Amino acid sequence: MENNGGRPTAPGPQRNRSADNHVSINIENLNLAFSVQEKLMSLPTLSSECCIFRVPEKLRHSHKEAYMPRVVAIGPYHRHSQSVMQMEDHKLRYLQSFLGHNQNCRLEDYIKRIRSWEDRARSYYDKQIDLSSDEFTEMMLLDGIFAIQLFLMYWNLEGTPNSDRIFGKPWMLNDVRRDMMLLENQMPFFAIEGLFEMALGSHQRHTPVLLELTYGFFMPGVKMEEVPEAVMESEVKHFLDAIRLSYLPSAKKAPYDINEEVKLIPSVTELVAAGVKLKRGKSNRLFDIGFNNGVLEIPRLSLYHTTESYFRNLIAFEQIYYQGNSYLIDYIVFMDHLVNTPADSKMLIDLGIIENWLGNEDAAADLINSFCKDTFLWTRNAYFYSLRHELVAYCQRPYNKWKTSLKRDYCSSPWVVLSIMTAVVLLTLTVVQTACSLLSLK
Structure with missing residues (x-):
């Protein structure tokens, strides 16, 4: 070996820094890929039988x-x-x-x-x-x-x-x-x-x-x-x-075209103003709501202090698991549209359609209105789709509005009716008397 007298040897050829960086990046990519692969392997499979959920x-x-x-x-x-x-x-x-x-x-x-x-x-x-x-x-x-x-x-x-x-x-x-x-x-x-x-x-x-x-x-x-x-x-x-x-209703209805509009029905107060009569239905099944000859029959809905938890969990379950068959959500949305104010809930309570154990009509209205917050209605399976259209169409007929206005303004009490009848009789007698006077002049 050649003695260099203690002098430092000349440095060898420098390593390519870009190559080192490239190797380092490749190792990092491999490590990350290995980590992601481990997560993929440990990922639980999604079962078709999954039906018990955490609430969103x-x-x-x-x-x-x-x-x-x-x-x-x-x-x-x-x-x-x-x-x-x-x-x-x-x-x-x-x-x-x-x-x-x-x-x-x-x-x-x-x-x-x-x-x-x-x-x-x-x-x-x-x-x-x-x-x-x-x-x-x-x-x-x-x-x-x-x-x-x-x-x-x-x-x-x-x-x-x-x-x-x-x-x-x-x-x-x-x-x-x-x-x-x-x-x-x-x-x-x-x-x-x-x-x-x-x-x-x-x-x-x-x-x-x-x-x-x-x-x-x-x-x-x-x-x-x-x-x-x-x-x-x-x-x-x-x-x-x-x-x-x-x-669930015993008879299912065919789904509607998703592009068809779901009507927003009037509130109880608006329905009554348009001539719709409300009546408590005899059935104990919530979905047996019917509308015939201007009469809307609704089965009784009981509101207890446990009702909130009861319906919220049913709604959550339908929203997660039964998206295409959200019948209870459709019922809740229907009732939510009917009840906009405490006056609406009071009318339903007075008619026996709502059995209220919550204290007052304000609490009943607040509970019904709160159910639909953050709730999605799957419109293809809107069970009350046709009923909504029938109610809206009935309320939009001018004759029904006129008839209701006449009853409200002129037939609100027996004395008002008697006064109107007296006025009609007097008017008729006046017309007859005038006609007779004209005939006698000829």
């Missing part, structure tokens, strides 16, 4: 309490909420009682069957459920048996002990019923039905089927034999879905 923020933000459980959690979304923790021990008591009275299957049999449904049950939720297989299976077992035992006890109230945490306190029963209607507080109906069949399938001669028990619990006061065919013949997704199905 645009619906939730101003009415959060309407979607939150108060005393009991069903399913995974609210199981750690502080307000529902006390009911978890009661679920264990119901399981203990259920196992004691239904000995067709052992606890291990129920667990084994539920675990076999786990993948399908998870696919019902729109969010990935961060629970182990054991945790998820236990939750499904406790919640499913809780619902079955609750329905059976409600069906046989005479045999329910007064010490029961739910049935011993009427307000608690109402809160439980309310909570089990919430969209975010559901579990797959097929799982509850499967547990029911395991326990009672071969011993149901004296026990209603699960759908009848469900309908009886959520529709208190309605007879079992009145369970709508739409409920009994459908593949029910969960409790809220069963409730919605019970409202």
